[in-house]
Amino acid sequence: MRYRSAMTDGVPPTVTTDPTAILRSRQYAVLLVFGSMLGVLVAAVAYLYLQGVSEAQQYVFDTLPEDLGFDTVPSWWSIPVLAISGLLVGCTIHFLPGTSGHEPAEGFTSAGAVEPIDLPGIVIASFTTLALGVVLGPEAPLIAIGSGMGVLAVRLVKRDAPAQATLVIGAAGSFAAISTLLGSPLAGAFLLMEASGLGGAVMSMVLVPGLFAAGIGSLIFIGLDNWVGVGTFSLTAPDVTPAGTPTVAEFGWAIVIGLSAAVFGAAISRLARSAQRAVAGRRVALTPVAGVVIGLLVLVFVETTDRSPANVLFSGQDQLPLLIEHAADWSVGALVVLLCCKGLAYAAALSAFRGGPVFPGMFLGAVGGIALSHLPGLETIPGAAMGIGAMTVAMLGLPLTSVLLASSFLSGGGLQLTPLIIVAVGVSYMTRAYLIPSDEPSTVSAAVA
Numbered sequence: 001m002r003y004r005s006a007m008t009d010g011v012p013p014t015v016t017t018d019p020t021a022i023l024r025s026r027q028y029a030v031l032l033v034f035g036s037m038l039g040v041l042v043a044a045v046a047y048l049y050l051q052g053v054s055e056a057q058q059y060v061f062d063t064l065p066e067d068l069g070f071d072t073v074p075s076w077w078s079i080p081v082l083a084i085s086g087l088l089v090g091c092t093i094h095f096l097p098g099t100s101g102h103e104p105a106e107g108f109t110s111a112g113a114v115e116p117i118d119l120p121g122i123v124i125a126s127f128t129t130l131a132l133g134v135v136l137g138p139e140a141p142l143i144a145i146g147s148g149m150g151v152l153a154v155r156l157v158k159r160d161a162p163a164q165a166t167l168v169i170g171a172a173g174s175f176a177a178i179s180t181l182l183g184s185p186l187a188g189a190f191l192l193m194e195a196s197g198l199g200g201a202v203m204s205m206v207l208v209p210g211l212f213a214a215g216i217g218s219l220i221f222i223g224l225d226n227w228v229g230v231g232t233f234s235l236t237a238p239d240v241t242p243a244g245t246p247t248v249a250e251f252g253w254a255i256v257i258g259l260s261a262a263v264f265g266a267a268i269s270r271l272a273r274s275a276q277r278a279v280a281g282r283r284v285a286l287t288p289v290a291g292v293v294i295g296l297l298v299l300v301f302v303e304t305t306d307r308s309p310a311n312v313l314f315s316g317q318d319q320l321p322l323l324i325e326h327a328a329d330w331s332v333g334a335l336v337v338l339l340c341c342k343g344l345a346y347a348a349a350l351s352a353f354r355g356g357p358v359f360p361g362m363f364l365g366a367v368g369g370i371a372l373s374h375l376p377g378l379e380t381i382p383g384a385a386m387g388i389g390a391m392t393v394a395m396l397g398l399p400l401t402s403v404l405l406a407s408s409f410l411s412g413g414g415l416q417l418t419p420l421i422i423v424a425v426g427v428s429y430m431t432r433a434y435l436i437p438s439d440e441p442s443t444v445s446a447a448v449a
Contacts, residue, residue: 031165032209035172038153039213042146042176043220049127049145050138050181050233056131057314075302078133078309079295085132086291089353090284092125100125101144104136104357105272105350108195108396113170114148116155122148125354130315135294135345136355137315139178143192143356146170146177168209175210179217182358183235187404189214191358194398235359237409238321246420249377254420257372257386258427261365265394265428266435268347275351283352290352294345301341305334312342315355316363320409323363327370327380335371339364357395362405365391385410385417386424397436399429 098118150173369387
């Protein structure tokens with residue numbers, strides 16, 4: 001997984017500025033205040049964006065079929081819906097400025113701070129992707145929207161602002177945009193810092209305004225939820241029984257799950273990148289085809305298992321807690337069909353649409369772990385926890401974030417499972433390094449101040 005930070009371009013020069021002097025400067029205090037104010041605006045925009053996605057999903061997949069005269073939602077309904085999504089996304093990417101966001105098949109990546117002119121394409125392509133049920137999450141679009149709003153705000157206030165100010169405020173906007181999406185502002189902060197490789201003086205500059213913006217953004221999300229009452233749009237922990245002390249058998253399963261997740265994740269990534277190269281040459285024509293493929297996989301799942309198409313559609317953020325809470329209701333066969341159908345749909349979505357890779361990876365990891373828990377020596381919750389961590393790192397390549405997401409998602413029970421999660425994540429991460437070799441140098445340089 002490659003992530004080129006906004007602060008780097010090739011091998012950056014060594015930082016010589018004293019970070020303590022920067023933190024004590026008047027200009028930095030102004031950035032703190034400005035970043036905090038921006039956090040209010042960005043969080044409000046992010047909340048409205050997520051609310052719009054939620055209401056559009058409900059209308060398209062629940063209300064619209066009834067309005068058209070269907071007594072129940074047809075099992076084939078998602079095929080034309082996803083084809084329309086593909087057409088709209090393909091046209092947006094092809095005709096609007098920029099690339100409408102990064103290619104999700106390339107992982108959790110960024111080519112730098114988002115230019116304001118790219119924001120319309122990012123918003124339209126990602127909203128169309130998410131609202132019409134494609135298997136991707138909102139985290140990457142929100143990060144890009146927050147960054148673009150930050151850059152725009154700086155340029156409106158001071159057109160000749162130094163690059164450092166644009167960097168810090170753009171990052172603060174990203175922090176605020178996903179302040180509650182992953183269940184905690186800290187989870188979002190870990191994701192952004194680990195993905196960008198922040199370190200040294202640059203991390204000192206960016207971290208404090210980013211945390212301020214994330215904290216204020218969380219309060220805005222909570223306040224808007226109390227006002228409009230539609231939900232916090234946060235990854236919520238399921239109501240699970242606290243896990244017991246890890247056993248020797250479960251440590252053995254951690255190795256198995258780590259290896260399996262790495263192989264499965266590598267297969268999805270390779271398939272997505274192969275399809276991406278084909279789609280890139282004929283974007284308008286082939287993106288609807290990718291949508292039809294996802295729709296057919298949904299149809300296969302529904303006809304095979306007689307379960308809700310929502311298990312294959314969407315990012316899995318809302319379905320993940322329900323899956324774990326009702327794991328006993330799933331047979332091994334249904335879980336295997338779900339793993340195959342959503343995995344292939346995930347690869348198709350990564351190849352052509354615009355969205356984030358985090359939530360589908362977590363969902364698939366939980367499905368795999370629950371399926372393996374039907375075998376001796378592995379309970380459901382430890383299996384799901386290890387699966388979430390191992391599959392997340394297989395898709396993102398971010399080990400610290402993967403451990404944090406898996407542990408914090410399961411709340412108190414997840415803390416006792418942390419040693420197992422660490423082993424599963426470590427095995428998956430190392431195996432992934434052999435299966436998906438990086439194209440970039442492995443050495444990490446200090447970022448330019």
